[in-house]
Amino acid sequence: MAGTLTGANLLSRIQDTLQDTTSVRWPEAELLRYINDAQREIVNFRPESSATTSNVQLVTGTKQALPSGGLRLIKLTRNMSAASGSATGKRAIRIVNADILNTQEPDWNDPTVSGDAAHGTIVKHYMFDEDDPRNFYVYPGVAGNAFVEIVFSNSPTDLANSSATISVDDIYANAIIDFVLYRAYMKDAEYAGNAQRAQNHYQLFTASIGQGGQAQMLLDPNNDPVSNLGAVPRVMQQQGR
Numbered sequence: 001m002a003g004t005l006t007g008a009n010l011l012s013r014i015q016d017t018l019q020d021t022t023s024v025r026w027p028e029a030e031l032l033r034y035i036n037d038a039q040r041e042i043v044n045f046r047p048e049s050s051a052t053t054s055n056v057q058l059v060t061g062t063k064q065a066l067p068s069g070g071l072r073l074i075k076l077t078r079n080m081s082a083a084s085g086s087a088t089g090k091r092a093i094r095i096v097n098a099d100i101l102n103t104q105e106p107d108w109n110d111p112t113v114s115g116d117a118a119h120g121t122i123v124k125h126y127m128f129d130e131d132d133p134r135n136f137y138v139y140p141g142v143a144g145n146a147f148v149e150i151v152f153s154n155s156p157t158d159l160a161n162s163s164a165t166i167s168v169d170d171i172y173a174n175a176i177i178d179f180v181l182y183r184a185y186m187k188d189a190e191y192a193g194n195a196q197r198a199q200n201h202y203q204l205f206t207a208s209i210g211q212g213g214q215a216q217m218l219l220d221p222n223n224d225p226v227s228n229l230g231a232v233p234r235v236m237q238q239q240g241r
Contacts, residue, residue: 002165002166002167002168002169003165003166003167003168003169003170003172003173004165004170005165005166005170005173006162006163006164006165006166007032007035007159007161007162007163007164007165007166008162008163009173010035010166010173010176010177010180011028011031011032011035011162013177014031014177014180014181014184015031017177017181018181018184025188026184026187028162031180031184032159032161032162034179034180034183034184035159035166035176035180036156036158036159037179037183038175038176038179038180038205039156039158039166039167039168039176040155040156041179041205042156042168042172042175042176042179042209043071043153043155043156043168045206045209045210046172046209047071047072047074047153048074048153049153049168049169049172050071050153050154050155050156050167050168051074051151051152051153051154052070052151052152052153052154053149053150053151054067054149054150054152055080055082055083055084055085055087055147055148055149055150056083056147056148056150057083057145057146057147058123058138058142058146058147058148059142060111060141060142060143061109061111061119061141061142062108062109062119062137062138062139062140062141062142063135063136063137064135064136064137064138064142065134065135066134066135066136066150066152067150067152069154069155070134070152070153070154070155071133071134071152071153071154071155072133072134072152072153073128073133073134073135073136073150073151073152073153074151074152074153075095075150075151076093076095076123076126076136076138076148076149076150076151077092077093077148077149077150077151078090078091078092078093078148078149079091079092079093079122079123079146079147079148079149080147080148080149081147082147083147087147089149090122091122091123091124093123093124093125093126093138093148094124094125094126095125095126095127095128096125096126096127096139097127098127098129098137101125101127101139105117105139108139108140108141109141111141111143113140113141116140117139117140117141118140119140119141119142119143120140120142120143120144120146121142121143121144121145121146122140122146123138123139123140123142123146123148124139124140125138125139126138126139127139154167156168172208172209174208175205175208175209178201178202178204178205178208179201179202179205181197181198181201182198182199182201182202182205183198184198185197185198185201186198
């Protein structure tokens with residue numbers, strides 16, 4: 001989700017802290033570059049900070065790639081009737097373990113496979129490998145026009161000027177400010193106290209990102225023990241796939 005804060009909103013707070021409101025020591029263009037670096041660092045630590053939901057058309061076969069600009073798959077949710085925003089939802093898609101699938105359907109990547117694994121236009125399951133975050137596999141493979149709703153981490157857009165808005169949610173504003181202050185003080189690390197100031201702000205940055213992740217886990221509806229009573233295990237069953 002993109003934010004609403006502009007570069008100017010952040011720069012005013014940063015320059016107040018640096019006591020450089022006239023941009024003598026740290027030019028605005030330099031601080032904007034640091035803001036852009038901060039967004040990328042946040043997305044690296046917290047991929048969901050740039051989460052994007054989109055309807056996409058899959059390519060033929062089992063191996064699929066994220067849309068342009070995608071950094072990491074978060075999840076596939078459901079089949080769709082088309083790639084347009086007005087498309088209607090269809091069958092839900094579940095994640096499965098690739099090793100289990102390979103054991104039960106060793107030929108599922110073969111486009112000529114028959115039976116339940118026969119390639120078509122409706123996806124039942126998907127597989128994701130942490131070591132290959134920009135790609136994923138679908139089961140059955142695709143033959144024809146298949147559309148799905150996908151959630152993925154998108155590459156943040158750089159702020160070209162101070163009137164542009166940040167690409168991550170406004171909740172990350174303090175983390176961005178601390179990262180920029182870290183980079184700014186590192187520029188003058190040879191002066192007394194600035195190296196420690198830089199280190200303090202980087203620690204505040206990482207703490208903010210980490211604590212935000214812990215809070216998200218606590219509030220995640222999927223972690224509610226009551227709602228998860230009787231939940232279906234996230235593995236593919238031999239029957240009813």
